[in-house]
Amino acid sequence: MAFKEFFNQSGISPLIHPYIFEFEIIESEKKEFANCLISDGLLGLLDWFDFIKPDEFYSKAYYSGICASYQKLFKKPLIIPAISTIKDFHISSNSLGEVHSIFTAKILDVPLFCSIDHDSKCLARKLSAVGKRVEVRTISEMLSRLPNFDRQEARALLA
Secondary structure: OOHHHHHHHHOOOOEEOHHHHHHHOOOHHHHHHHHHHHHOOOOEEOOHHHOOOOOHHHHHHHHHHHHHHHHHHHOOOOOOOOOOOOOOOOOOOOOHHHHHHHHHHHHHOOOEEEEOOOHHHHHHHHHHOOOOOOEEEEHHHHHHOOOOOOHHHHHHHHO
């Protein structure tokens, strides 16, 4: 089963957060694959202005929301150096991309989030206690719900 068939069968129109695209897809082969999916219209790349209005009030509200979400999950504050912004600050191995993605999914009323990071389910549960609910599924869970699911093809797709 090709990647395109997966999305056609599932009826899902996937989006990728700009933070994830810029900071977490770092291997050139995966970045190239993501760019091909975007070019073919199979993957939508969000722009920061899709969910943050271009004025200071919304930027501060988003910043506050990300910091509060991070603290809720990790029980420690997110400290962003003065030379950085919420858009360009990156911490490796801290699930900041998951925080960005789930918080943004709530803003945009996106009901389903797909991730390979297990912190996502915990974060989604904690953030869903307040406001809109975001369901988190792993890629394997998504694939297993398809009518023509084949484990070997799924493993090849995820490799």
